Amino acid sequence: MKQKKWYDYLWIASLAYLILGFFNILFAWLGLLCFFIPLIIAIVKGNKAYCNKYCGRGQLFSLVGGRFGLSRKKDIPKWMKSACFRYGFLAFFFAMFFLMLFNTYLVFAGTRSLRMTVTLLWTFRLPWHWAYHGTLFSDGTAQFAFGFYSVMLTSTVLGFLTMILFKPRSWCVYCPMGTMTQLICKAKKLPPNGKQS
Amino acid sequence: MIKKKATVSIRECVACGCCMKVCPKNAITIPEGVYAEIDRTLCVGCGKCAKECPASIITLEEVTS
Numbered sequence: 001m002k003q004k005k006w007y008d009y010l011w012i013a014s015l016a017y018l019i020l021g022f023f024n025i026l027f028a029w030l031g032l033l034c035f036f037i038p039l040i041i042a043i044v045k046g047n048k049a050y051c052n053k054y055c056g057r058g059q060l061f062s063l064v065g066g067r068f069g070l071s072r073k074k075d076i077p078k079w080m081k082s083a084c085f086r087y088g089f090l091a092f093f094f095a096m097f098f099l100m101l102f103n104t105y106l107v108f109a110g111t112r113s114l115r116m117t118v119t120l121l122w123t124f125r126l127p128w129h130w131a132y133h134g135t136l137f138s139d140g141t142a143q144f145a146f147g148f149y150s151v152m153l154t155s156t157v158l159g160f161l162t163m164i165l166f167k168p169r170s171w172c173v174y175c176p177m178g179t180m181t182q183l184i185c186k187a188k189k190l191p192p193n194g195k196q197s
Numbered sequence: 198m199i200k201k202k203a204t205v206s207i208r209e210c211v212a213c214g215c216c217m218k219v220c221p222k223n224a225i226t227i228p229e230g231v232y233a234e235i236d237r238t239l240c241v242g243c244g245k246c247a248k249e250c251p252a253s254i255i256t257l258e259e260v261t262s
Contacts, residue, residue, distance in 0.1 A: 002221075048230035052214030062215075075253040081209060169251040172213035182212050185230030 007054050011063055014056030018156060021149045025131040025142060028149035035177065042181035046188040051178050058169050061159055065168025076166040076173055086179045093176040096122055100147035108140030115143065119150040120157065199259050201242030206254040207232040216246035216255060 020027035034057070038050035051058065065071030079085055106112040116129040128146065135142050159171030172178055203224075205216075210232035217225040217233065224239035225246060235246075237260075247255040 002218075042230060046229060048212045048214065048227060051212065052217060052227055058213070058215075062218075076251060081211075081252045081254070086211075167249075167251045167253070169213065169215050169249075171251075172215065173211050173252045175213075178211055178213060182230060185212070189229050189231055 005053075008059065010054055010056035011059035012056070014060050018153070021153070022131055024133060025128065025145045025149055026135060028145040028152065029141075031148050031152050034152075038177050038181050039184070042184040042188075046185055048178070048181050048185060051172065051175075051181065055172075057156065057159065058172055061163045061168045061171060064160075065163040071163050071168045072165060073168070074166050076162070076170050080162075080170075081173050086174050089174050090176045090179045097151065100151065101144075104140055104144040104147055107143040108138055114139040114146075116146065118146060118153060121154050199261055201244070201257040202237050202240045202260050203235050203242065203244070203246050203255050204258045205233050205235060206256075209252060209254040211252055213251065215249045215251055219245045219249045221245065 017027065017030060020030075034055075037054070038048075041050050042048065065073075103112070103115075107114055115125075116127070116132050117125040118128040119125050128149075132142055132146075155171070155175075159175075162170035162174075203216075212227050212230050212232055214227055214233070217227060221243065222239045222241055224236045224241075225233050226236070227233050233255075242257055244257050247253075247257055
């Protein structure tokens with residue numbers, strides 16, 4: 001058995017994040033850490049240390065799918081690990097993310113009123129008004145929180161589904177952040193003349 | 198003598214690090230965030246990484262030593 005490090009417990013933070021969003025949606029802003037930390041590590045250090053060590057979501061899937069056995073532990077279908085699907089999913093995720101940012105902008109600009117819903121799988125609008133208790137700032141800050149929590153909850157649900165159907169950390173194969181940081185690392189690995197060393 | 202060693206399909210590797218975490222010999226590293234590298238001198242061919250790999254792209258190959 002390997003000695004546990006402090007970062008092996010980051011799954012608690014991931015779980016806490018999901019739970020806190022039920023009580024106060026503004027906690028969703030903390031999720032930006034899961035966006036910026038991997039990107040900064042990839043850009044500055046040129047590696048995927050975030051995925052490899054610190055990703056609490058991956059640890060949560062390992063724990064539930066591995067230790068608790070909530071996974072069939074079957075191979076993921078070939079198409080799901082193809083570059084086509086991985087980059088396609090990244091592009092789709094980006095598009096949905098920018099749509100969310102645009103909706104937030106509309107609330108900031110006052111063109112649209114605040115929608116207190118969490119959109120699951122980009123389709124299903126779940127009422128979530130109990131988690132909003134007002135904000136000191138513009139309603140837009142709350143709209144971003146609802147939007148960002150939707151992104152996080154959707155990816156967790158997808159991750160859990162593939163965890164059950166395939167291997168515990170199947171989400172890692174098509175995780176948009178993983179794909180993006182790998183792309184950054186690939187770009188950093190290229191020598192200046194553009195040819196792979 | 199025939200031994201088994203783990204081999205990564207580097208073209209398909211997503212560099213997630215699941216294999217690295219379970220390797221009992223710390224034989225796996227992902228130095229540049231692109232793919233996992235297995236130190237064959239350390240690998241004992243236990244197959245834990247192959248079982249763990251979410252993309253199932255690690256195989257055990259027989260090598261003669």
